[in-house]
Amino acid sequence: MSAISVHDLTRRFGDFVAVDRLTFEVREGEIFGFLGSNGAGKSTAIRMMCGLLKPSGGTATVGGIDVGRDPEGVKRRIGYMSQRFSLYERLTVDQNIRFFAGIYGLRRDRLETRRRFVLEMSGLQSREHVRAADLAGGWRQRLGLGCAILHEPPIVFLDEPTGGVDPVSRREFWRLIDGLSARGVTVLVTTHYLDEAEHCHRVAIIHGGRLAALGTTAELKRAFHGRTIIEVHAGRPVDAMRLLDDMPDVEKTSVFGTAVHAVVSMKPGEAARTIRERLEGGGVAVTRLGPVEPSLEDVFLDVAERATQ
Amino acid sequence: MRTTNGMKALAVARKELRQIVRDRRTLVILLVLPVFFLLLYGYALNWDIRHVRIAVDDRDHSAESRSLVSAFVNSGYFDLAAAADDRTIRTLLDRSEVRAILIIPSGLGRAVRTARPIAVQVLLNGDNANTATTVMSYALTIVRSESARYQPTAAQPLVSVEPRIWYNPELRSTLFLVPGLIAYITMITAVVSTALSIVREKERGTMEQVRMAPIDAGPFVVGKTIPYFAISLVSALGIVIAAMALFGMPMRGSWLVLLLALSLFLIGALGIGLFISSVADTQQVAFQAAMLASFLPTFMLSGFIFPISSMPPFLQVVTYAVPARYFLRALRAIVLKGTGIETVWQDLAALVGFGLAVLTLAAVRLRRQWS
Numbered sequence: 001m002s003a004i005s006v007h008d009l010t011r012r013f014g015d016f017v018a019v020d021r022l023t024f025e026v027r028e029g030e031i032f033g034f035l036g037s038n039g040a041g042k043s044t045a046i047r048m049m050c051g052l053l054k055p056s057g058g059t060a061t062v063g064g065i066d067v068g069r070d071p072e073g074v075k076r077r078i079g080y081m082s083q084r085f086s087l088y089e090r091l092t093v094d095q096n097i098r099f100f101a102g103i104y105g106l107r108r109d110r111l112e113t114r115r116r117f118v119l120e121m122s123g124l125q126s127r128e129h130v131r132a133a134d135l136a137g138g139w140r141q142r143l144g145l146g147c148a149i150l151h152e153p154p155i156v157f158l159d160e161p162t163g164g165v166d167p168v169s170r171r172e173f174w175r176l177i178d179g180l181s182a183r184g185v186t187v188l189v190t191t192h193y194l195d196e197a198e199h200c201h202r203v204a205i206i207h208g209g210r211l212a213a214l215g216t217t218a219e220l221k222r223a224f225h226g227r228t229i230i231e232v233h234a235g236r237p238v239d240a241m242r243l244l245d246d247m248p249d250v251e252k253t254s255v256f257g258t259a260v261h262a263v264v265s266m267k268p269g270e271a272a273r274t275i276r277e278r279l280e281g282g283g284v285a286v287t288r289l290g291p292v293e294p295s296l297e298d299v300f301l302d303v304a305e306r307a308t309q
Numbered sequence: 310m311r312t313t314n315g316m317k318a319l320a321v322a323r324k325e326l327r328q329i330v331r332d333r334r335t336l337v338i339l340l341v342l343p344v345f346f347l348l349l350y351g352y353a354l355n356w357d358i359r360h361v362r363i364a365v366d367d368r369d370h371s372a373e374s375r376s377l378v379s380a381f382v383n384s385g386y387f388d389l390a391a392a393a394d395d396r397t398i399r400t401l402l403d404r405s406e407v408r409a410i411l412i413i414p415s416g417l418g419r420a421v422r423t424a425r426p427i428a429v430q431v432l433l434n435g436d437n438a439n440t441a442t443t444v445m446s447y448a449l450t451i452v453r454s455e456s457a458r459y460q461p462t463a464a465q466p467l468v469s470v471e472p473r474i475w476y477n478p479e480l481r482s483t484l485f486l487v488p489g490l491i492a493y494i495t496m497i498t499a500v501v502s503t504a505l506s507i508v509r510e511k512e513r514g515t516m517e518q519v520r521m522a523p524i525d526a527g528p529f530v531v532g533k534t535i536p537y538f539a540i541s542l543v544s545a546l547g548i549v550i551a552a553m554a555l556f557g558m559p560m561r562g563s564w565l566v567l568l569l570a571l572s573l574f575l576i577g578a579l580g581i582g583l584f585i586s587s588v589a590d591t592q593q594v595a596f597q598a599a600m601l602a603s604f605l606p607t608f609m610l611s612g613f614i615f616p617i618s619s620m621p622p623f624l625q626v627v628t629y630a631v632p633a634r635y636f637l638r639a640l641r642a643i644v645l646k647g648t649g650i651e652t653v654w655q656d657l658a659a660l661v662g663f664g665l666a667v668l669t670l671a672a673v674r675l676r677r678q679w680s
Contacts, residue, residue, distance in 0.1 A: 050521060072523055080521040086514040088324065090331040095324070102320020103522040103529075105313045148521075 001064065003028045003155050003186035004049065008058035011044050018044040020209040021058065026188060026202075028154075031181045033200030034190035035300065041209035042190040043082075046159050049188070050080050063155050079148040083160035089133035093124050093143060096132055100147040118146030121176065138169025145176060149185075156180060158189040162196065174199050194296045205300060207307040217296055224263075224294045224302070227251065228271045232260045233288040234279060243282040249274065254301060261298065314528045321524075321532025325506065329536055339502055339540045343494045343548050350490050351483065351556050358443050362390040364407040366398065371418030373459075377429070380455050381411060386447045398432065408434050409444055421459045484559075487552045488640040489613030492633045493604075494548055495571070496578050499541040500603040501596065503582025506533060508595040511586075526679040530672070534579050541578070545571050549644075561647025570643065570653065573660035574636040578603070580667030587674035607633040635659040 004026035011019040019041045026032040034042045047053040049060045051071030060067045063077035087096045097118055101111045119125045122142035124135075132140065141161060149156060158177070162170045174196065177187055181201075189200070197203050198217055205213040205220070213220055234240040237260050244253045244262045249271070251263040264271040268291035279286050294302075329335050363381060367374050381387045390407050391397075401407050412430040420427035431448045435441045507530075510516040519529060549567070552558040560567075581602055589595035609615065610624065611633035617625055628634050635656040642648045642656075650657070 052517070052520060075521060076523045078521075080518075082514065082517060086518060088328060088515060089513075090328050091324065095327055099320055099324040100522070102323070103317050103519060103524045105317060105523065148518075 001028070002026060002061075003030070003063065004032075004188060005061040006045075006049065006058070007060075009045065009048060009055055009060050010057035011041075011048055011053065012056045018209050019048065019055075022206075022209075022211055023058075024204055024211060024214055026186060028186055029181055029184045030202065031177060031187045031189065031200045033197045033203040034188065034206060035192070035194070035197050035203050036190070036206035037192060037304070040206045042206050043159050044209075045206070046080075046157050046188070046190060050078060050157055051075055052080075076151070077153055077155060079151070079153040079156040081144050081148040081156075081158050081161055083163040087132040087140060087144060087147070090131060092129045092131055093119070093135070094128040096143065096147060097150065101150050104151040106151060114150050114152070118143075118150060121179075122146045136169075137165045138172065141165055141169065141173055142176065145173070149180070154184070155186045156188070158187065160190050160192070162191065162193065170196070194300060197296055205303045207304050210307060212307040213299070213303045220296070220299045220303075221294045223299065226265065228264050228266060228268045228291050229294050229298055230262045230264055230268075230271050230275055231256070231288075231290060231292045232262060232275065232279070232286065233258065234260065235285040235287065239282070240279055240284045240286075243279055243284060244275065247275070247278055252305070261292075263298075263302070314525065317524045318528035318532035318535070321529055322535040325533050326536040329540065335502060335505075339498055339537075340544055340547070343498055343544050344551050346494045347487075347490055347548050347551055348555070350493075351487060351552070358440055358447075359386055360388050361386055361409060361444050361447070362407040363387045364391040364393040364398075364401050364410045365389060366393040366395075366410060366412045368415040369413050369417040373418040373421050374413045377413060377417075377452070377455050378411070380451050381448075384447065384451055386444075402432065402434055405434065408440070409448065411448070424459075483556045484645060485641075486614075487556050487558045488644055489611070489637055491545065491548050491552065491640060492574070492611065492637050493607045493613060495541065495545045495574065496603045496607045496633060497600070498544060499537065499575055499578035500582040500585070501599040502541070503534060503537050503579050504585040504589065504595045504599040505592055506537065507583065507586035508589050508592050511590060512592055520679060526672070526676045530583060530675060534583065537582075538572075538575055538579060541575050542568075542571060545575070558644060559647075560644055562643035563649060566650050566653065567640075567643050569650075570636060570639045570657060570660070573657055573664060574632060576664040577632040577660055577667060580664055580671055583671035584667055584674065587671055587678060606631040610634070611637050613637060630663075632660055632663045635663070 002025040006025070007023050009019060009022040010017065022045055034045070036042045044053065048055045049062055049067060051067045051074045055068060062074045065073045065077065067074050088099065091099065094115075097115050098111070101114065106114060119128065122139065122145070124130075124139060124143060127135070127139075132143070135143065145158070145161065162173055165173065170193070177189065177199070181187055189196075191197060200217070202214065202216055203220060204211055213223065215223075232240055232244070237255070237258065241253050241255075241260050244250050244260065249264050249266055251265060253260055253262045255261075262275065264275070266274065272290055276286055276289055279289075329339070365378050365381075367378065378389070382389050387409070391401060393401055393410055393412075398410055398412075401410060410432040412432065414427065414429065417427055417429065429452060431445070433441045433445055507516075510519070546568075549558075549560070553560055582599060585595055585598045585602060589598055607613065610617075610620075610628045610631045612628070613633065617628050617634065620628070639653040639656040639660075642653050
């Protein structure tokens with residue numbers, strides 16, 4: 001059975017369609033990534049799945065429960081942590097944990113074991129009595145996650161959990177997410193860090209409120225099948241780009257650092273040869289040129305672009 | 310289900326109390342500011358007038374005229390500041406060197422001894438109408454009692470008025486004002502602190518996190534208001550005790566009834582605070598709305614300073630929606646008159662009605678936002 005099942009989920013704000021007929025399934029124990037630029041509709045979709053926001057149309061079934069019918073039932077089965085997860089800054093680590101345990105209705109015996117688990121998980125054992133305001137961003141994020149899963153929910157929603165956190169803490173945080181998944185917890189996580197998407201079992205790319213692509217990262221990269229990305233290092237990248245854009249077989253070009261990426265609808269060998277001939281014929285000195293594996297960024301930009309058209 | 314709701318409300322209350330205790334600003338607003346307000350208003354808002362500077366133009370120079378002057382001075386209300394004559398009268402008043410001038414015509418002594426009516430003149434500076442009225446009534450009283458000394462047996466006017474004032478025999482305005490201050494201060498602190506406490510959670514995003522937990526709006530709101538209710542009650546009792554110690558406010562009635570009246574009034578105030586928090590999204594807006602909703606009606610429309618009976622009819626109707634109106638009447642009755650529940654129950658019932666109405670309104674709005 002799927003942990004999350006979403007069908008034609010739609011949310012309108014006035015004339016603006018924030019989420020447009022979203023349909024997908026998330027398997028139990030899966031880490032499911034929601035990828036999309038700011039304002040793509042990721043948070044709106046999550047808030048509907050959590051029962052925080054009423055859908056304008058469609059259904060979402062979370063943990064076997066229809067969110068539209070029983071949002072409270074869903075709330076008991078999920079953990080939720082948002083990009084601006086807010087602990088009570090004036091309270092200590094311990095007091096925060098106890099408060100959230102209280103509103104989740106944890107009984108005393110369970111509270112003690114869960115409290116110890118969260119402290120251990122977040123590595124805050126020796127800092128129980130530190131005020132949340134005095135914790136660094138990474139610790140705070142981990143404590144936030146801990147508070148969100150005090151009641152051991154089988155499904156966890158994380159809305160940009162690592163926003164504004166340093167790379168080391170981000171990696172640490174993802175270790176926690178992997179740990180949850182290993183214990184069978186389903187995790188739906190949004191991010192706009194593309195490197196984080198590589199941690200996900202499957203990724204959904206959301207663009208303009210719609211599902212633009214869905215699959216494992218490897219599958220998404222294979223969507224480039226039949227086309228090739230040629231990376232060009234040239235002396236005059238701007239001229240190179242202009243020449244490339246004029247070629248009928250080049251779908252599009254984009255700048256990657258000092259290099260230019262051209263998406264070509266040809267086999268790799270043929271594409272490299274054609275492009276080199278065209279550039280050198282046009283008087284642009286090519287330093288290095290060859291086919292590259294599409295990165296997730298290539299995929300993301302490509303998907304976004306096609307979805308816009 | 311009921312017990313878990315209670316436990317959840319308790320968890321919220323415990324958290325809120327810890328936050329308040331750690332938040333100096335809120336603590337000061339709740340506990341120190343009220344007494345400070347009381348001192349400020351209590352000493353500044355005072356209509357009793359003493360030590361009025363007076364000049365005397367005695368054109369009689371008799372034993373009787375000197376007796377009249379000393380009656381003025383000995384009353385304690387007047388300080389003899391200067392002697393006046395025809396030429397200085399105007400300048401004394403113009404330069405505000407004195408507030409009143411007593412002019413005793415020549416022939417006062419003779420008139421009194423022969424039992425002929427005679428008038429003395431009192432010139433008053435009317436630039437402050439309130440003060441002038443009060444000073445005039447002082448002067449009238451003194452002159453009247455002086456004149457009574459000379460004709461104790463003489464034919465009295467057919468109708469004589471002998472005013473006697475109850476509850477506040479000296480008509481000290483403090484006794485009238487302090488109950489109003491108690492209502493005013495309690496209202497402001499309770500409304501502001503409740504409104505801010507919920508809007509703060511909205512602003513910081515903790516509200517969203519709490520809404521994700523399986524907790525209803527009901528237990529959350531109840532849990533959040535319990536600490537403010539308790540602290541506001543303590544604070545209000547503090548003001549009552551400070552008013553008794555500092556301004557000699559009597560406490561003639563039952564403490565139990567007072568506690569009941571205070572609690573009912575506070576519930577209404579908390580309801581207003583909750584309602585504001587359901588409308589406002591930022592602390593700034595909430596603060597302004599809370600001040601407006603508590604400060605203005607309680608100050609202007611409760612009978613605190615301006616008597617309701619002398620307001621235009623449509624404003625009188627508005628005052629029915631001001632909880633301080635009922636609380637103030639009950640408070641004055643309990644504190645000054647010492648009357649029991651049998652005379653204040655109507656006001657208390659009105660407070661209950663107001664509390665229920667505003668709490669329902671707030672609950673409906675908050676619940677709608679919750680899901």
